[in-house]
Amino acid sequence: MSAENQYMVLLDRARAGDRAGMGELAGVVWRRLHPFVFRITLCHDVTEDVLQETLLAMICGVESLREPQRFWPWMYQIAYAKTRDAFRKRRRQTSVQSALLDRRRTDGAWGDGDPADARLRAETRERVAAAVERLRDPHRDVVHLRCYEELSYTEIASRTRTTPQRARVHFHRAKASLRQRLQACCT
Template structure:
């Protein structure tokens, strides 16, 4: 049975040793985190779900190749980014999702606060949509996941300087 107090590195080690509970917990954590981050890249629910699923399947296939459990997140992000790039090349996707599907703040009692929140979401969404996918990727990793440029560079397969310059 999986120990829910384990950190990612411990889960990876135990999962690589055959602990199915730890592997299930690792997949659960990875899916949750990937779903948020991949959505920020695709801006589409269906494509996000597809890329996350493909990433998890690929993770299973090559899990034994992960030599350093501390590098799990950069390793997984690299897989997800490659899946995103594949979809982007294959279908040349550049569609936007209506802001109404981006989890609106419907429980707010203050109409003005709700309106301002919706306008802010719309502005952020439009700004993200106008960015090149490479820039959205770096922005997501740096701002939402607080990754340093060394980890970003590793995930993207580029130099630290290149990650900063993108």
């Protein structure tokens, strides 16, 4: 049996719900995509993370794949998108870390400032946390996933079983609701 026919058999088994077939297909996908992702990331840890997220997306979406012959382009597209998300996340973390370092340089170390400032920051954190808790479930969930777990809209959509556009809408509405609640409590 040719390699092409073998993966089609595995794909059919996976789409039918066969867990063993899904596991074998995941192994084939891992071996085929690893060099592609590694050439982009040049980091083994990031490559492993991207491939895990790619396989998770495959497992969640393989049943809805309309054209089985488009499996490999679909997998490469997912892997490339996950790679871009990983770079964005790393860039965001790096910019936050540099902002914190800049603030420490200008303000001194955290806690060295005025006790009134520390109390004000603590009160602000408490108000924001209380306002987030009062949000509706979908809005609270998307705020938690976006702000605390720093997930992309695509990752949020896969976790909440919605579309990335819908996740953006929920986040936008959640921010507007938070803004209203925080303005109301401060006036």
